[in-house]
Amino acid sequence: MYQSPVHFIDGVETAAADGPVIPVVNPATEERLGEVVAAGPAQVAAALQAAERGLQRWRAASPWERARVLRETGRLMREREEELALLLTLEVGKPLAEARAEVAVSAEHFDWCADEARRIYGLSLDGRSEGSRFEVRHEPVGIVLALTAWNFPINLASRKLAMALAAGCAVILRPAEEAPACIAALVRCCHDAGVPAGAVNLLIGSPEAIVTPLMAAPAVRKISFTGSTRVGQLLIRQSADTVKRLTMELGGHAPFIVLDDADVEEAAAVAVQTKFRNAGQVCTSPSRLFVARPVLEAFEHAVTQRTLQLKVGDGRSPGVGMGPLATERQRARSERLVADALAQGARLLCGGRRPPGLECGYFYEPTVLAGVPDTAAILHEEPFAPVMAIVPVADADEAVARANATEAGLASYLFTRSAERSDHVSNALEAGLVGINTAAVATPEGPFGGIKQSGFGREGGEIGVREYLNTKFVHRRGLK
Structure with a gap:
């Protein structure tokens, strides 16, 4: 074969x-x-x-x-x-x-x-x-x-x-x-x-x-x-x-901004699908999720429920939604980043371990972390891991400031129903790619690339x- x-x-x-x-x-x-x-x-x-x-x-x-x-x-x-x-x-x-x-x-x-x-x-x-x-x-x-x-x-x-x-x-x-x-x-x-x-x-x-x-x-x-x-x-x-x-x-460290007027269920569905695609090993993967406090609880619940439904296993098996990481090195990185965030006060909503029953292979459960503190390594390193890091924000301006506070500038995402907010935030984001109510930012007909580092x-x-x-x-x- x-x-x-x-x-x-x-x-x-x-x-x-x-x-x-x-x-x-x-x-x-x-x-x-x-x-x-x-x-x-x-x-x-x-x-x-x-x-x-x-x-x-x-x-x-x-x-x-x-x-x-x-x-x-x-x-x-x-x-x-x-x-x-x-x-x-x-x-x-x-x-x-x-x-x-x-x-x-x-x-x-x-x-x-x-x-x-x-x-x-x-x-x-x-x-x-x-x-x-x-x-x-x-x-x-x-x-x-x-x-x-x-x-x-x-x-x-x-x-x-x-x-x-x-x-x-x-x-x-x-x-x-x-x-x-x-x-x-x-x-x-x-x-x-x-x-x-x-x-x-x-x-x-x-x-x-x-x-x-x-x-x-x-x-x-x-x-x-x-x-x-x-x-x-x-x-x-x-x-x-x-x-x-x-x-x-x-590479990148993509912000995923969910404002208080967003369709929370849609945002959660896109976040889970995009974050855990290829076990999170995607340069455009949303790695810092900045969620407005009025919709924070609903968003955390929605992404957790969807993440728990993902089946982890060999990619050749029917129904598998996420395969292994590509190398043992990548899994070790995932484990290190999760342990660091939890040690600094983040909450584990789901995942955070090697899946039971999968003794062979570089598997790691799709993981959702909430309340991730600013000092956590996962907010400063490109994780390239199946780990979602959720950070509460007060409003769009705080989300943009946090989103731009890195030297990465590849992809970014925004969820809002407001055309005015969409224009304001997309203009302010320091990134080569912006998805508004979508994560489809890499197509053959579109110019793909980043700014800054x-x-x-x-x-x-x-x-x-x-x-x-x-x-x-x-x-x-x-x-x-």
């Missing part, structure tokens, strides 16, 4: 002859699924050379040909949805329903970018003298190093691949070591759809072996990274010597494709 993946270089699956062995573990059972021999200098050099050749082939393709290949990639992903979803569940642990949804939205990225590939418009205008013409052209930036995280491996890789390919770039993709097989299956979809050899290459291995030498390579012109702020800062420093273009999505640049929509283009100004005169 599970085949250990290999690297993909110059259109060919390529196994490394020797090197460190990376085990791949099922987080629901702690069983070893397989292993990968990590890429070394030979594979990195080969991938870079292949990308240089692939870039010339792919940038020469017409926009209509790029669109055809991108749309075919999306079609193949839908055709192979069950294979991709099962690999995703095996490697990351999320329920199959969530895995299928991830594959579906990932295919939409290719559909959207197929259309955008045909809409990379230039500009032409008269110059300042007779026979003079000004032109603005958009050209592919070149070779892209795409670095993705383990929590949404297919979706994150699809975003980067689809936009880079739409722009005519070549890509060297380095996925997280925890989820290599689902990405290998995605790359096969690209290849089978007609992406030319070398235009997409896959290297699996450590950052030291893959990222460090490619960061130093002048031929790599752009970095697209999704991950922690700490690693993002390191990449920014490493990019300076060769002045690489950067798109950085560096949540990064810069955007993925998605027309703006996302522009991130992979250079702008050239041409002044023509005296031509017949």
Whole structure:
């Protein structure tokens, strides 16, 4: 059922002859699924050379040909949805329903970018003298190093691949070591759809072996990274010597504001669904819930009742609403943050332990904490955990002040019935994404990204494709 993946270089699956062995573990059972021999200098050099050749082939393709290949990639992903979803569940642990949804939205990225590939418009205008013409052209930036995280491996890789390919770039993709097989299956979809050899290459291995030498390579012109702020800062420093273009999505600490005129049941339903999706391991997950005191008791009751209904277990089992955390490290983090909050006076409404009867796997109960004090670590660290932290506030102004009191600025959410309050709060929130009475802030047609230490640049929509283009100004005169 599970085949250990290999690297993909110059259109060919390529196994490394020797090197460190990376085990791949099922987080629901702690069983070893397989292993990968990590890429070394030979594979990195080969991938870079292949990308240089692939870039010339792919940038020469017409926009209509790029669109055809991108749309075919999306079609193949839908055709192979069950294979991709099962690999995703095996490697990351999320329920199959969530895995299928991830594959579906990932295919939409290719559909959207197929259309955008045909809409990379230039500009032409008269110059300042007779026979003079000004032109603005958009050209592919070149070779892209795409670095993705383990929590949404297919979706994150699809975003980067689809936009880079739409722009005519070549890509060297380095996925997280925890989820290599689902990405290998995605790359096969690209290849089978007609992406030319070398235009997409896959290297699996450590950052030291893959990222460090490619960061130093002048031929790599752009970095697209999704991950922690700490690693993002390191990449920014490493990019300076060769002045690489950067798109950085560096995580978040999303506020979820419920005002006193909100539909409490709707807010609670969205909070539970969004907080415990992928066991809370989502950069846009609501991690600080600021609730107006007049509706605090009703909201706490509603989220607790909904949370208690979630079934925890292996993502392949019917009816499971939340799977395990991806690693033992993530579970230990959850336990530490809950213990710290309780020690400082927070109240435990539900959860707060490893589920009884699940001796194997990195499981932790979906947890709701109320009355979380300002000093609790969970309000200052991005939790990436299935732990809801509720904080009472007096009004919208206090909620905004608390929401903005971190260096994170990715997603934010507001629940209110008032258009005036909606405008006031959404304008005041320091975040790249705002959901008003919804948590749907990541769509292929919308620009996704943060501000402050949540990064810069955007993925998605027309703006996302522009991130992979250079702008050239041409002044023509005296031509017949």
